[in-house]
Amino acid sequence: MLNNDLSNKVAVVTGGADGIGEGIVRTLCGRGAHVVIADIQDEKGSAIAAELGVSVSFALLDVTEPDSWSNLVTEVESSCGRLDILVNNAGGGGFGNLDQLTIEEWRKIMALNMDSVFLGCKAASTLLQADGGGSIINISSTNANRAWPMFSGYCAAKAGMTMFSKCVAQHFLETNVKIRCNTVHPGPIETPNFKRLSAAEGAEQLMADWEKNNPFTEIGTVEDIGEVVAFLASDAARYVNASEFVAAGGTLL
Ligand SMILES: NC(=O)c1ccc[n+]([C@@H]2O[C@H](COP(=O)([O-])OP(=O)(O)OC[C@H]3O[C@@H](n4cnc5c(N)ncnc54)[C@H](O)[C@@H]3O)[C@@H](O)[C@H]2O)c1
DSSP: OOOOOOTTOEEEEETTTSHHHHHHHHHHHHTTOEEEEEESOHHHHHHHHHHHOTTEEEEEOOTTOHHHHHHHHHHHHHHHSOOOEEEEOOOOOOOBOTTTOOHHHHHHHHIIIIIHHHHHHHHHHHHHHHTTOEEEEEEOOGGGTSOOTTBHHHHHHHHHHHHHHHHHHHHHHHTTOOEEEEEEEEOSBOSHHHHHHHHSTTHHHHHHHHHHHOTTOOOBOHHHHHHHHHHHHSGGGTTOOSOEEEESTTTTO
């Protein structure tokens, strides 16, 4: 039987101090992994690490900065000696259609959702390979699969990082490196960012439309995403690669 236990594995979760990332940290830790919370929120990240005990630590990371990634990988190597799982979760975006979005906003969205994943995969690749390989899980969105003009920059960034993830998976196959790379595409999940967006001006209509079109579907929880990530991180998913996992309660139909 294939093993979904994560004992003896080391994981880095970006944006692990809040929202979906925090849910992923708690799930991976519950399955036995040592988890490094990598986030810009040092107080919240350190508090979660203190609460969860020795199997969780905190490291400061700005996912948009190459030097910050180098420092993180050096720190993980010296404190944990290995890396098996990288979850590129930090991301997000705001409203803005073609007429509204400025180039500055566009670049910010690309940096947080695309540069972050590029930099993370590149920085962690050598350490992931060092002990025989591992699993990269990039948190995309159903916005990568459906055009939503109000989220044009975010849709573009998540579609871009999804395709980049497939290229990463293919690259490792071609170079005979045993690192799998998959994406997870959440639907609406109750997090601080989701609360901010759904309370913002202009969001009422969006939420009302969503509820009308999805009368049987609840808003998801961070645990719903944590479970999918834990499977992809484990050896039970050894044959799962370059795939998109939609966790959206059927709302992408
Ligand atoms: N919540 C949803 O409904 C939803 C749906 C689909 C996809 N997603 C995706 O899931 C991921 C997490 O979303 P969330 O709703 O939990 O977001 P959130 O804003 O609630 O939490 C994001 C976390 O990332 C951290 N972070 C932000 N910028 C960072 C940076 N530059 N470097 C390091 N850490 C940084 C924050 O401090 C925070 O801890 C994102 O990639 C988002 O696009 C969310």
